Amino acid sequence: MRPPDPRRKHNLRHPLTLSKTLLSERSTPRHEIRRHMQPNIIIFLVDDMGTGDTSAYQDWTGNRDDEQLHTPSLERLARLGVRFTDAHTPSTVCTPTRYALLTGRYCWRTQLKHKVAFGPHYPPLIEKERPTLATILKEAGYRTGISGKWHVGLTYTKSDGSPAEGWDDADVRQPLTDCPEEHGFDYHFITNRSHGTSANAGWIENRRCIGATGKNPHDISGYDLYKTGSMNFQHAVGFLDTHLAEEDTKQQPFFLYYAANSNHTPHTPCDALNGVPITGQAHFKNGKRELSRPHATTNDPNGWESTEWGKQRDQVGGCEHNTPERLDFIYENDVAVGQLLNYLETHDDPRNPGHKLIDNTLFIFSSDNGAENAGKESSGYYRGRKAHIHEGGHRVPTIAFWKQGNIGDGNDATPGRTSHITYGLNDLILSIADLVGIEASSRAGFAEDSTSIAPFLTGLQDDEFEPHPLVLHDDYIMGPMLSLRDGDWKLIVGQELITEDELKHHALFNLKDNPTEDERQNLIASEQHRHLVESLSEKLLDIYHQRS
16 A cells, blocks of 8 residues: 655745745735634644554555554544644654644754653753744733643752752752743643653642652652543643633633643553543454454564664564553543543533534644554554654654634544645644744744645645655664655665764655665665755755755
C-alpha cells in the first residue's frame, strides 16, 4: 500500500523568507479564509501513538481486524472532520515536539540539542519573553488552560522563596517560580514529565505541588500512576466548567491544551474515566483482546539492518508487541476524546445562543511522536518507531474538526475528509493564529519555524498544495540525526550537523516510490541524484542556520 500522490501547486513558501503577516493576507485571491466568531480550541496531544494505533486509519495502514485496536471515538472525530495522512512531529521524542508545538520553533535551536528534559528539575526551555500559542491566544482574549504532561522544563522554589537551582534545593511546599503560567496559561494541572518519572513533585496545579505534606521540602503523598488519566480529564473538565460558569469568562473563547500522559510507559490505564470503564475494555476490531496469530515484531523487512548504520541504530529498545495494558491505555485516550465531544455537544455556547459548544470549537488530535512499538499494527507499514528518524518515528495520526470553520462537515453520517498535505506540528501556531484572525507577532524570532496551512484546513484542495520543507529530528543513544522532508524527497544526515556543523549523508528516499524507506532503494550514492542531494543539503543548511 502506498500513499496517494496529490499534485502540488500552491506555494506557501518558507516562513524565513516572509515578513510576519497573516497567511490569509499572502494567500491567493482564489481562497479567502472565512472569518467567524473566534472558535474555542482544544488540542488533544497523546503520547507515543502511531498511525496503526487507531482504527481511524485502518484503511490507510492496512491492518487486519484481528490486529487493529478499535477506537470508535477517533473514528467518529475523523468522520466529523479532516484526517491527515502526512502529518509529522518535529522530533521523534516528547520534549522537542512539545516545545515546537507551543513555540513554532525547532527545539534544537535551544540548549536541548537532542534527547528530552531529564530529571525532576530541568530548567525551562521556553524563555519568559518568548511568545507561545497560549500567549498569543491569551492576548487575543482567550481563557487558556493545560491539563496533563508539560515536559518543557520548569523552576521550583527554595525554602527561602528564591528560585531553586535544582531538585536538591527545591521545596515542594513553595509555589513554583517558573511554570505554565509564565508561558500564557491561566490554569494548569500538570505532571512535570511523563507520569512514571514525575513522582518527585507529583501533580502540580497553579504553581502548587498538591501532594506536598508539609513535613519536609521533598515529601509528597497521594500520587498514583493509575489515576493519571482520570485526574487529567477531571481537571480539564473542571477548567471548562469554571470557564462557562463565571460571568467574567464565559463570554471569552477558551483554549484547552489536553496533553495526555497516555500511552507512554509505564502503561497504567485508569479503572474508569468519567464513569466509562477502561481497564480490560480495549479490543481489536474483531472483538477480541488477543492477537489471533503470532505478532510480527518488525515492520522493517527491507534489509536495512544489514548496514552498519542500521545495526547500530536498531539497538534502542522499545515494546515488541501490544500488551493488553498498552491497548487499554490507548483506549483511555479514545474514551477521553469521546467524553470531550459529548461535553461540547451537551453544553450551550454562551457566546452563541441557540448553539452548542461543538459548533464553534476547533478540535485537533495528534501525538507527540510515533509509537514505541516495533510492530506493524502500531506504525502501519511505515519503517521505524519512536526515536527513529524513519516515518514510523514521526508520522502521526492527526485529525482536526471545526464545524463553523469548514474543517470537516460535522456530519457523523459522512465518511469525513482525508488530506494528504505534508506539514509539521510546529506549523500549528501560525495556522491557528490565521484561523482565529490573530496578527502574528512582529517580535524577532517569533515562530520562525512555523508556516500556516490554514487554507488547506478550511477547504483548499490538496492538489493546490506545494509543500514547505520540514526538518525532522530523532533521538538515539548514539546521537541525534536530522532529516529534511521536501515534497516526495527525504534526506537523512548524521549528528555531525548538530555537534560539528558538518553534513554526513546517510540516506535519500523518494517516499512516493518507496514509502517504507526500503534500504535497498536508498539513493544517497546514486550519481543520478547527486545534484538533488546537493540541493536538499543546501535547503537543510539554510533552515538550520536561519538563512533567508
